Amino acid sequence: xxxxxxxxxxxxxxxxxxxxxxxxxxxxxxxxxxxxxxxxxxxxxxxxxxxxxxxxxxxxxxxxxxxxxxxxxxxxxxxxxxxxxxxxxxxxxxxxxxxxxxxxxxxxxxxxxxxxxxxxxxxxxxxxxxxxxxxxxxxxxxxxxxxxxxxxxxxxxxxxxxxxxxxxxxxxxxxxxxxxxxxxxxxxxx
Amino acid sequence: xxxxxxxxxxxxxxxxxxxxxxxxxxxxxxxxxxxxxxxxxxxxxxxxxxxxxxxxxxxxxxxxxxxxxxxxxxxxxxxxxxxxxxxxxxxxxxxxxxxxxxxxxxxxxxxxxxxxxxxxxxxxxxxxxxxxxxxxxxxxxxxxxxxxxxxxxxxxxxxxxxxxxxxxxxxxxxxxxxxxxxxxxxxxxxxxxxxxxxxxxxxxxxxxxxxxxxxxxxxxxxxxxxxxxxxxxxxxxxxxxxxxxxxxxxxxxxxxxxxxxxxxxxxxxxxxxxxxxxxxxxxxxxxxxxxxxxxxxxxxxxxxxxxxxxxxxxxxxxxxxxxxxxxxxxxxxxxxxxxxxxxxxxxxxxxxxxxxxxxxxxxxxxxxxxxxxxxxxxxxxxxxxxxxxxxxxxxxxxxxxxxxxxxxxxxxxxxxxxxxxxxxxxxxxxxxxxxxxxxxxxxxxxxxxxxxxxxxxxxxxxxxxxxxxxxxxxxxxxxxxxxxxxxxxxxxxxxxxxxxxxxxxxxxxxxxxxxxxxxxxxxxxxxxxxxxxxxxxxxxxxxxxxxxxxxxxxxxxxxxxxxxxxxxxxxxxxxxxxxxxxxxxxxxxxxxxxxxxxxxxxxxxxxxxxxxxxxxxxxxxxxxxxxxxxxxxxxxxxxxxxxxxxxxxxxxxxxxxxxxxxxxxxxxxxxxxxxxxxxxxxxxxxxxxxxxxxxxxxxxxxxxxxxxxxxxxxxxxxxxxxxxxxxxxxxxxxxxxxxxxxxxxxxxxxxxxxxxxxxxxxxxxxxxxxxxxxxxxxxxxxxxxxxxxxxxxxxxxxxxxxx
Numbered sequence: 001x002x003x004x005x006x007x008x009x010x011x012x013x014x015x016x017x018x019x020x021x022x023x024x025x026x027x028x029x030x031x032x033x034x035x036x037x038x039x040x041x042x043x044x045x046x047x048x049x050x051x052x053x054x055x056x057x058x059x060x061x062x063x064x065x066x067x068x069x070x071x072x073x074x075x076x077x078x079x080x081x082x083x084x085x086x087x088x089x090x091x092x093x094x095x096x097x098x099x100x101x102x103x104x105x106x107x108x109x110x111x112x113x114x115x116x117x118x119x120x121x122x123x124x125x126x127x128x129x130x131x132x133x134x135x136x137x138x139x140x141x142x143x144x145x146x147x148x149x150x151x152x153x154x155x156x157x158x159x160x161x162x163x164x165x166x167x168x169x170x171x172x173x174x175x176x177x178x179x180x181x182x183x184x185x186x187x188x189x190x
Numbered sequence: 191x192x193x194x195x196x197x198x199x200x201x202x203x204x205x206x207x208x209x210x211x212x213x214x215x216x217x218x219x220x221x222x223x224x225x226x227x228x229x230x231x232x233x234x235x236x237x238x239x240x241x242x243x244x245x246x247x248x249x250x251x252x253x254x255x256x257x258x259x260x261x262x263x264x265x266x267x268x269x270x271x272x273x274x275x276x277x278x279x280x281x282x283x284x285x286x287x288x289x290x291x292x293x294x295x296x297x298x299x300x301x302x303x304x305x306x307x308x309x310x311x312x313x314x315x316x317x318x319x320x321x322x323x324x325x326x327x328x329x330x331x332x333x334x335x336x337x338x339x340x341x342x343x344x345x346x347x348x349x350x351x352x353x354x355x356x357x358x359x360x361x362x363x364x365x366x367x368x369x370x371x372x373x374x375x376x377x378x379x380x381x382x383x384x385x386x387x388x389x390x391x392x393x394x395x396x397x398x399x400x401x402x403x404x405x406x407x408x409x410x411x412x413x414x415x416x417x418x419x420x421x422x423x424x425x426x427x428x429x430x431x432x433x434x435x436x437x438x439x440x441x442x443x444x445x446x447x448x449x450x451x452x453x454x455x456x457x458x459x460x461x462x463x464x465x466x467x468x469x470x471x472x473x474x475x476x477x478x479x480x481x482x483x484x485x486x487x488x489x490x491x492x493x494x495x496x497x498x499x500x501x502x503x504x505x506x507x508x509x510x511x512x513x514x515x516x517x518x519x520x521x522x523x524x525x526x527x528x529x530x531x532x533x534x535x536x537x538x539x540x541x542x543x544x545x546x547x548x549x550x551x552x553x554x555x556x557x558x559x560x561x562x563x564x565x566x567x568x569x570x571x572x573x574x575x576x577x578x579x580x581x582x583x584x585x586x587x588x589x590x591x592x593x594x595x596x597x598x599x600x601x602x603x604x605x606x607x608x609x610x611x612x613x614x615x616x617x618x619x620x621x622x623x624x625x626x627x628x629x630x631x632x633x634x635x636x637x638x639x640x641x642x643x644x645x646x647x648x649x650x651x652x653x654x655x656x657x658x659x660x661x662x663x664x665x666x667x668x669x670x671x672x673x674x675x676x677x678x679x680x681x682x683x684x685x686x687x688x689x690x691x692x693x694x695x696x697x698x699x700x701x702x703x704x705x706x707x708x709x710x711x712x713x714x715x716x717x718x719x720x721x722x723x724x725x726x727x728x729x730x731x732x733x734x735x736x737x738x739x740x741x742x743x744x745x746x747x748x749x750x751x752x753x754x755x756x757x758x759x760x761x762x763x764x765x766x767x768x769x770x771x772x773x774x775x776x777x778x779x780x781x782x783x784x785x786x787x788x789x790x791x792x793x794x795x796x797x798x799x800x801x802x803x804x805x806x807x808x809x810x811x812x813x814x815x816x817x818x819x820x821x822x823x824x825x826x827x828x829x830x831x832x833x834x835x836x837x838x839x840x841x842x843x844x845x846x847x848x849x850x851x852x853x854x855x856x857x858x859x860x861x862x863x864x865x866x867x868x869x870x871x872x873x874x875x876x877x878x879x880x881x882x883x884x885x886x887x888x889x890x891x892x893x894x895x896x897x898x899x900x901x902x903x904x905x906x907x908x909x910x911x912x913x914x915x916x917x918x919x920x921x922x923x924x925x926x927x928x929x930x931x932x933x934x935x936x937x938x939x940x941x942x943x944x945x946x947x948x949x950x951x952x953x954x955x956x957x958x959x960x961x962x963x964x965x966x967x968x969x970x971x972x973x974x975x976x977x978x979x980x981x982x983x984x985x986x987x988x989x990x991x992x993x
Contacts, residue, residue, distance in 0.1 A: 051423040053601025082216035098588035099617025109577035124632035135643035148450040152506040160534030161431035165597030169434035
């Protein structure tokens with residue numbers, strides 16, 4: 001993957017930016033786009049906000065995202081972005097992003113930092129305890145007074161998915177149903 | 191969407207109702223304006239004068255929750271004025287079908303209503319059938335009990351004056367809309383309807399959508415370039431998450447999740463595989479057994495055998511309704527111990543938020559997986575509560591963002607596009623894929639070690655995504671597509687195809703019901719083939735000039751860019767609109783040209799092999815008259831649960847199959863104004879993804895409430911004043927935004943004011959504010975349960991909480 005700088009410039013985005021900065025097309029080169037883009041690795045992505053599916057290019061340097069902007073080659077947005085798409089940069093570079101696993105004990109008034117291993121093991125135990133306790137092999141149907149095999153875990157619910165990738169959604173549904181979770185719901189119900 | 195974003199440029203008339211694309215899907219406007227530049231017209235129907243309305247050729251104001259009246263009036267207008275596309279209606283819809291004599295509609299109620307259960311028995315609405323088992327039809331459409339005549343009769347009640355009295359729309363505006371949009375019933379015109387939550391978030395939301403579809407079928411606008419029924423979906427991958435079945439009632443690919451009385455695979459398939467006696471109906475869901483067995487093979491691998499029903503017993507069986515609001519209700523009663531939220535924020539996103547926050551406190555444990563602290567993850571220290579009183583154990587796991595992992599998402603037009611990893615996840619955050627993988631592996635290890643309740647569905651699950659630290663997303667994508675489990679020979683007409691065990695299945699028509707194929711989601715079969723990852727394609731060629739871009743990414747089904755496209759041609763296979771041919775039958779080569787057709791069969795005129803275009807329905811014809819809706823075969827207007835008006839069309843005030851909760855009130859003395867919620871460009875959904883981004887926070891820093899100049903005068907409220915809005919559920923405070931964009935409605939000669947607000951805010955993040963959903967009621971659509979966020983009654987007073 002990746003777009004050559006030449007192709008990228010064909011989209012005209014940086015050239016146009018140069019014009020905008022200097023006001024004179026003839027001076028666009030003074031803005032020296034090759035200096036700004038030198039050594040950058042470029043990948044493409046799709047906007048994580050609404051469902052239009054606009055393309056963006058993401059430029060990284062030394063493992064950090066240094067620029068995001070509309071993908072001029074993308075047929076839907078042709079380089080354009082709305083304010084949210086234009087702010088993707090601040091999702092990647094943001095002090096408020098969660099960086100650590102946090103835990104809040106029952107009745108506590110604070111977070112405690114924990115390791116992934118500690119938290120995941122404890123979550124797995126909670127899931128298993130709840131499943132073992134609430135698993136319904138059979139259920140009585142009040143309408144015909146018959147018992148039916150239902151193999152369902154009613155003590156647990158799983159929410160979410162519209163912000164996940166397809167492959168994640170797929171593993172999520174596969175895991176949920178294997179756990180016997182019938183209460184699997186997400187944003188599409190709202 | 192039946193169509194896709196770029197296709198908007200092909201429309202002659204764009205009707206945006208219950209959506210605000212200029213605000214919420216801004217880049218769609220690139221294509222709406224392209225249509226307008228070419229002479230197309232934009233119509234905006236909305237309670238507010240929105241950003242979309244400001245660009246529109248025609249704006250019509252509508253009172254929230256009265257969409258069926260509005261659309262029913264357009265249906266009536268098209269029928270009364272001879273504006274329908276008659277050949278399309280006769281050939282491709284069920285207009286010609288005759289309904290059994292039992293069917294009746296009186297005083298707002300369809301026949302067969304059980305007053306105790308508050309439900310209908312849809313069997314009473316069935317087609318009349320002949321001795322051969324096929325539905326009886328009258329191609330002249332004159333038989334009084336044929337769908338066309340019943341439809342005409344039903345909507346004859348929706349005359350312009352009655353409709354405008356209900357919706358509050360000005361008569362001249364309504365007539366402008368009717369004339370412009372119904373004018374697309376001609377074969378050489380295309381009209382599209384765009385909708386979003388203004389249509390779905392209603393106690394009759396599914397019928398709102400059906401009213402849209404009915405109008406589009408009558409005008410011959412489905413299946414054509416520039417046409418369609420186009421839901422503008424809210425999240426970047428809500429299309430995908432729906433496709434993958436993250437809802438209680440479905441499995442991946444819209445297969446039904448099993449019910450308790452589908453006691454084994456055979457009875458499940460018997461129940462959910464539709465049948466037809468008409469050889470001209472493709473009845474595509476007749477393939478349900480192939481897709482179900484291929485799914486079970488993807489999930490249980492070699493453990494799934496014909497003898498054990500492919501491990502069907504391992505799937506949970508539902509008895510009852512586990513939709514979102516029902517789960518919150520059970521949670522509030524202490525019926526649920528554990529909840530996992532993957533990028534979802536029920537403390538803000540659902541109705542009656544105070545109640546939802548209380549319910550979270552009844553959990554024993556809660557796991558939130560998100561990029562940020564959300565209102566749900568810190569509900570135990572929210573304003574006004576003492577953490578000591580909340581005994582829920584909370585795990586807050588940091589998730590990687592979209593540019594820190596690799597995978598695909600599906601946009602509203604069904605384009606499935608691949609994203610690349612640009613950088614490593616920040617700090618200790620991990621991709622959701624990695625986190626789910628850990629959940630599974632650790633639970634499995636516990637069951638393998640300790641045993642427990644019915645461990646087999648977990649311990650025997652096929653979960654083979656490589657030996658790396660994290661699962662290999664490409665292996666997951668390949669499993670979703672599906673592969674052959676053994677060497678297989680398939681005869682496809684005159685071709686014989688040979689596949690080896692392990693080969694990717696090229697497309698879903700080759701999936702089998704004998705265990706020889708897998709597919710984790712049949713509609714995505716074809717997305718990752720021998721030719722590689724189709725979702726990553728970036729070829730920008732556009733051979734038809736219609737903007738289909740067939741080699742850019744991949745779209746389900748089978749890379750078909752506009753679905754039901756066989757309805758864009760006449761029965762001889764010739765495009766209805768020669769100027770914008772989407773597909774056309776080449777009689778010499780005996781094949782379709784253009785978009786991927788809805789099936790390979792020749793045109794309908796071919797008596798032997800031709801098929802009807804609506805291939806997903808057993809009868810092959812678009813349903814002007816529905817057989818399986820919970821609230822009737824035709825959309826009928828009822829008032830929202832909280833309404834300032836009496837139903838002017840019938841004595842039945844609200845949707846009769848919707849049970850009313852306790853905390854709703856139509857006491858207009860206490861709550862005189864219509865409340866509605868919506869979104870703004872600068873924020874997104876429950877706000878976690880935008881309220882911590884300084885650029886966006888600077889643009890829209892505060893929660894606000896919009897009200898009209900007349901209401902502001904009456905209440906002595908000035909721009910920027912703090913106000914308090916109250917409903918039967920609770921009250922919030924916010925800044926007042928006094929605007930001429932909001933106007934009162936005329937309801938039965940009386941002026942009723944509206945109060946509007948975004949629902950993006952909450953107590954977590956950089957920019958905080960009260961949540962609009964504290965005000966909204968927990969009552970939902972009869973068919974889907976989607977809550978009625980868009981229409982409720984409220985009061986507004988000057989001054990904040992203390993005021």
